[in-house]
Amino acid sequence: MGSAADWNCIREKVIARVDSSAEDLNKISQEIWSNPELNFEEHHAHKILTEYLVKEGFKVEKNFIVDTGFRATYGSDGGVNVCVICEYDALPNIGHACGHNLIAECGIGAGIAIKAGLEILGEQAGKVTVMGTPAEEGGGGKNVMIDAKAFEGVDVAMMAHGCPFYAPRPKFLAIQQIKITFTGKSAHAAAFPWEGRNALDAAVMCYQAISVLRQQMKPDWRVHGIFTNGGVKPNIIPEEAELFYYMRAPTKVELDVLIQKVLGCIDGAAKATSCEAKHKFEVNYLDVVTNKGLISIYEKHAQNLGVTFETNPSIRDAAVGSTDMGNVSYVVPSIHPMFDINTVAPNHSREFTADAGAPTAQEPTLTQAKALALTGLELLMPGNKQLLEDIRKEFDETFGNSK
Numbered sequence: 363m364g365s366a367a368d369w370n371c372i373r374e375k376v377i378a379r380v381d382s383s384a385e386d387l388n389k390i391s392q393e394i395w396s397n398p399e400l401n402f403e404e405h406h407a408h409k410i411l412t413e414y415l416v417k418e419g420f421k422v423e424k425n426f427i428v429d430t431g432f433r434a435t436y437g438s439d440g441g442v443n444v445c446v447i448c449e450y451d452a453l454p455n456i457g458h459a460c461g462h463n464l465i466a467e468c469g470i471g472a473g474i475a476i477k478a479g480l481e482i483l484g485e486q487a488g489k490v491t492v493m494g495t496p497a498e499e500g501g502g503g504k505n506v507m508i509d510a511k512a513f514e515g516v517d518v519a520m521m522a523h524g525c526p527f528y529a530p531r532p533k534f535l536a537i538q539q540i541k542i543t544f545t546g547k548s549a550h551a552a553a554f555p556w557e558g559r560n561a562l563d564a565a566v567m568c569y570q571a572i573s574v575l576r577q578q579m580k581p582d583w584r585v586h587g588i589f590t591n592g593g594v595k596p597n598i599i600p601e602e603a604e605l606f607y608y609m610r611a612p613t614k615v616e617l618d619v620l621i622q623k624v625l626g627c628i629d630g631a632a633k634a635t636s637c638e639a640k641h642k643f644e645v646n647y648l649d650v651v652t653n654k655g656l657i658s659i660y661e662k663h664a665q666n667l668g669v670t671f672e673t674n675p676s677i678r679d680a681a682v683g684s685t686d687m688g689n690v691s692y693v694v695p696s697i698h699p700m701f702d703i704n705t706v707a708p709n710h711s712r713e714f715t716a717d718a719g720a721p722t723a724q725e726p727t728l729t730q731a732k733a734l735a736l737t738g739l740e741l742l743m744p745g746n747k748q749l750l751e752d753i754r755k756e757f758d759e760t761f762g763n764s765k
Contacts, residue, residue: 583616
């Protein structure tokens with residue numbers, strides 16, 4: 363790292379930049395929270411986020427790859443490229459019950475703070491990229507952006523996510539969505555039932571088989587689904603029935619095993635009812651692989667800012683769902699810490715929605731923006747080349763140089 367005096371100057375600048383922008387950042391968060399938008403429909407959020415970044419002196423690419431994606435950069439090529447990620451989509455019916463308004467606020471705050479540090483270091487030190495990634499809630503926006511090479515040239519990727527506790531190395535499960543369709547033959551259910559083949563029976567049998575399968579599932583495997591089509595009238599034997607399932611496991615390898623077991627349930631139900639079965643794999647999220655070197659830097663800065671991490675293993679190490687940030691962690695060294703927004707409510711609840719828009723969520727969100735910014739700037743400091751080399755080495759060893 364550069365001299366202690368240089369670092370102290372940058373650290374003070376970062377903290378001051380976030381604090382002086384607190385009112386603007388809160389307004390952005392409240393605008394997003396008050397206008398919840400679903401997958402790939404986040405037009406209002408896209409507008410206010412990009413307009414703010416333009417005002418702050420970033421080069422902004424609006425409608426980046428997808429209509430509601432964006433990329434904002436400041437600095438120069440040739441040095442370290444630190445990427446901070448924003449999410450801003452909401453959930454159906456319950457709004458920002460996963461606090462993506464705060465993720466966006468945190469990402470924007472970290473971005474402008476890193477820019478403030480780069481203004482001291484000089485643009486030749488590298489670049490900060492603020493990436494707007496829509497449709498995390500089941501749409502796989504980051505997957506689309508990965509496929510379009512959005513993360514090429516990025517050295518590290520970071521974001522922070524609100525929840526009821528502090529966990530820098532959370533456990534996110536790999537997930538595979540699957541749509542299952544059973545096709546039978548319609549017939550009058552009272553007059554000629556023997557002429558029909560009941561697709562709903564096949565779907566019910568499949569549902570029950572998967573439920574029975576849970577006895578043989580590992581404790582951290584998850585399978586949960588709903589009926590999306592069960593027929594049209596009681597007096598017509600259903601000729602088509604559909605199920606929609608999420609399958610989750612701690613790693614891609616375990617998920618592949620679980621998928622095969624579920625496919626067996628589908629085939630068995632079809633054979634038992636003389637129906638045909640088809641399945642279609644939908645969005646796939648990989649598990650988040652936290653880069654240990656990068657998260658260690660974040661942990662140091664977060665703790666110096668007063669953050670106390672959860673120590674109870676039953677809370678700290680519990681699975682917290684799935685995210686397309688996992689896919690990012692397979693292509694670039696990444697971290698995805700969770701932070702307490704001053705709530706006891708679980709994510710995806712109406713109570714969490716309320717707390718994500720409350721004034722009490724502001725202080726922890728701004729603290730995370732500072733911690734992410736300081737993490738990124740430590741990599742950008744002159745003399746810190748070895749830090750990034752160690753992070754890259756860990757990434758290459760984890761994925762077998764598959765980047």
